[in-house]
Amino acid sequence: MKTLSLCFRIHQPMLLKIYRFFNMGIDHNYLDDARNRALMQRASAQCFLPMNKMLLDLINATDGKLRVSFYLSGLVVEQMRSYAPDALQSFRDLAATGCVEFVAGTYSASLAALADEDEFRLEAAKHAAMIKEEFGQTPTAFFNTALLYSDVIGETVADMGYHTMLAEGAKHLLGWKSPNYVYANPMNQKLRLMLRNYRLSDDIMFRFSDRRWSEWPLTAEKYIDWIDGDRGEVVNICTDYSVFGLWQKADSGIFDFFRAFVMQSIASDRIRFATVSDNAAAHQPIGVLYANNEVTWADEERDLSAWLGNELQNEAFGKLYAQREKVHSLGDHDMEHVWEFLQTADHFYWMATKWFADDGRQSGENPYPSSYEAFINYMNVLSDFINELSRRTVEKEKTRTEVTHV
């Protein structure tokens, strides 16, 4: 008997339009609205609406035995408000069942934890406020962007009042240990760590419809056997929500698989579902887990190299966060909005050069033909943003002095 937590990430970056040098100083609308709308509506139609409906049906059919946790970035919620309000409503309907947990994270799906602790706290606070407003919950578990975790980040998260944090069950973190137990942060042992079982997660996230995979086709029975047979007490399966209907298309059978998996798990009494917070609270940590270096769920390395692995990424990241004080002291809502969507980690991910150009990982959702174009476009937007920050700051000062003189 295992207690299983399903945690799904829902996020869509706000894509920048092609912003050229000639736009600078003149045009301060940076987003590709048409594309963002199209992507959001496609995700809504193919993934959010059908999957949420299925979850709702399954919760009702099992008398609430199915439990699920969600991390929704603030930016994806904003885009749902604009382009897919019915999808947002379907998440609210799930919240109303009491069987669905909304975990906290960063508002902008940012890597603020690496740049500035205060900004990280601000991102988390803003996100928690959004969850409260939209779904009526006060989150107790924390899902940092890309499961970015280290001892220090964990301590900060604990200090913010969270009891539970998700992290990648990376081999270099665990060594011989199993991810299927609750662990504790060494600096603040009250913080319970729930580790993602990446093998079982990747089975459905990447391999489900791969016919070259020796285990294809994956059936509910087989998957239940794997989960039940894995050493440990708690299992965390944590994937991007896009797996359902977007990465794995409906005709791959992913929806049917999921329904069968849930029904059979409950019927066979071999797997019990619990939200991340409940699951962590129900189990004593079996030990502390040390993470001196940052761990993420990205690639084989499971480190920062996907976002901050070359000079382009470091330059863009550094130049962005150097603006922090200016942004907050200006207190201009428009500028704060730009500040948020520029922080999204995806922008830096697209500047990576560690893969071969034709690697499938980079394609698909990447709007840029190359890392260099990603960098140039981002820097053009950022340069104009910096310029506009200075201009508005000067203007504000001027108004203030005029008011004092009057």
Place this chain on the structure above:
Amino acid sequence: MRVLMFGWEFPPHIAGGLGTASYGLTRGLAHNGVEVIFVVPKAYGDEDQRFARIVNASDVEALYSGEEYTNELWKKVSFIQINSNLVPYSSPEEFSTLGETAVKDGEKKIRTGDAWRERYNFSGTYGTNLMEEVGRYAMVAAQVARDLEGQFDVIHAHDWLTYYAGIAAKTVSGKPLVVHVHATEFDRSGENVNPTVYAIERAGMETADRVITVSNLTRNIAITKYGINPDKVVTVHNAVRFAENSDEKIQRGLDDKIVTFLGRITYQKGPDYFVEAAAKVLKRVSNVRFVMAGSGDMMHHVVRRVAQLGISDRFHFTGFLKGPEVNRMFAMSDVYVMPSVSEPFGISPLEAMKSNVPVIISKQSGVAEILSYALKVDYWDVDAMADAIYALITYPALARMFSHKGFEEVTGLKWDTAAAKVKKVYEDMVATH
């Protein structure tokens, strides 16, 4: 005076300065009363034809049927076939077999009639099968020269791509040939010259009755590196054409000074030195932005270097710019820099000057020979370049002087004058021919 001119590009379809220069020269020649038939591969149909009759090489049907005719032609173009080995028949192998037997044995063609009537379709840009096209173009050139017999007095070929065409036309028609050197292989590839290209260039210059170079810098290369007799090499500097002033109001959104590099981002153009100079200037002043407009094989390298130097919020890339965007870029610029490592002429500083932009050019450029109101630095001297940029953006009086005087100076550089010199070359050739 009537001239049959072979080019590789013509506005608006241009990949480099060659098209712009041929157009300016053609206009100038027309004003000097010279008739020009300009042969260019793949004319798109929207070229400006007021001053030149454009013969599209792709439209010429080379007739290779008829025994007498075929044999005669084969003998006259034999030179081409041996060196360039490529003509677009059904397959290269078939061609070489047929070609060799035809030339060596004087045998009659095996195939006659429509099978030989082909319309060669040129891609018209610098591509992978360039050598093949150079050879094909030469074949067509021979046909053009034959078709237009009696309609021209001299042949004029621009750059190595068309030298074989010029030679072929000369062989067929017996008219004198002038080759126009806009750039040499040494300018394009440094010391790593492509031996095939070098051989074509040398053959062209040797066969020509006169060689026109765009600067004394290039003239020296022709004499020392290609061993051409100095007596037949003449320098005619390029000029710049004044387009009707567009009154388009450029909206300038940035208050900062803008320093521009515009050109292909390749080794020859020295983009690296521009970046290093930019970093030096940015250490001193903050109200300046640098723009690199263009694309090229060194682009990624340059982007990385800019990121390493930590100046990417002040150093911008625009990608490749086309006609109106180029004008817009000039109009937004406060300083134009051409740090070329090797530049036979370099027409872009003249275009900047006519937009009232002060220019900094490398001493290693041909255009440095004719300009007084341009700041000249060694391309490798990053400190001097940074100094010059700093001075032009910091001392308005200096910038104003270079802007006004530079404009006057460039106004005096007329294609009509350059064309008159070219016409003189034609006349000398015809007289001594």
